[in-house]
Amino acid sequence: MDVDLMVTAAYGNFLPQRFLDIPRLGTLNIHPSLLPQFRGAAPVQRALEAGVDVTGVSVAYTVLKMDAGPVLRRIERPLLGDEKHPELLEELFGLGARALVDALPDVWSGAAAFDAGTTPQESYGEASHAAKVSVEESELDFCDGELSARRLHDKVRGFAGWPGTKATFAVRKETEAAADAKEVSLKIVTTRVGGEGEGEGDDAAARAAGTVVIRKDCMRVPCADGGWLEITELQPPGKKAMSARDYVNGLKGSVVAVKKTTTS
Known part of the structure; x- marks a missing residue:
């Protein structure tokens, strides 16, 4: 040849x-x-x-x-x-x-x-x-003390496309008990790192409870390092990707909390 x-x-x-x-x-x-x-x-x-x-x-x-x-x-x-x-x-x-x-x-x-x-x-x-990326790495664990909001944001960026990143939340109506919350797995498409003390509800009580702060344009998720990861675009199961604003509009009267992953 x-x-x-x-x-x-x-x-x-x-x-x-x-x-x-x-x-x-x-x-x-x-x-x-x-x-x-x-x-x-x-x-x-x-x-x-x-x-x-x-x-x-x-x-x-x-x-x-x-x-x-x-x-x-x-x-x-x-x-x-x-x-x-x-x-x-x-x-x-x-x-x-x-x-x-x-x-x-x-x-x-x-x-x-x-x-x-x-x-x-x-x-x-x-x-x-x-190293080659695996699907098993795609879960975001907001309770992992070694993962700052910045590191979670960088993972979302790096894993965009395939395999993507996902996070599991516990969603319930305000009138329902925490035990009645439903687990919802969302594909996380776009995020940003949020600042401290931004917006109503960003307080120690919300952070301690692992409660997601619902904003008009994002979902502010408390992270174990004390920071906030703001989700601006996501994809619910069986649906197309949408802005957090559109998803949040359907959560009126709901409480959203982080759910610790069991992925090691």
Whole structure:
């Protein structure tokens, strides 16, 4: 087989050496992270979940070890804190395509080869791993003391699209006893981190009871760290995604409380 160069994009499997030996100039991979950070199957999801301030895309040679080859190009993308996984992934691949086109002349000329004109990843710092995301991780636990409102917000952003995030609430009428509350699992689509002391009902009693504060444009959920996660878009079971405003309109006369997940 007469092949000059092979290119992959976020290829999640290992390529055997007999495959890597085929192209005369090697195999390049577009990876949506600033290598060596977030090597692995879910770089964008894990970067958002981690709440990093800057991510990016790398063009690197492929070696037997996952995402560990020398780097030809890196493009940084500062984060504002409201990006979601699907849109950011698409944007990073656009940047990666540009970086690849920019690098190709050096590859053809030999100015950038596997062992010359590239940068070893260790020059950029320590490596980190982006493990594949599982459905079992999608539940939000507002009672976990290690998860701040900010971390929960970042998880919603990182898991947007697939697998998404969900949360379980106990909903009852004001005239009903707490024991009669119905469990409702909602897919959480869009959130923001709320400030302290905003709005009527944001008090110690509501927080201690785990009561969700219903606002006109959001549901303010008390978190174990003392912060508030504001849900602005959600999806009830069997329905399309809707604004929290529309969902809240149907909760008049209801009390909503957080329900601790049993997911470990």
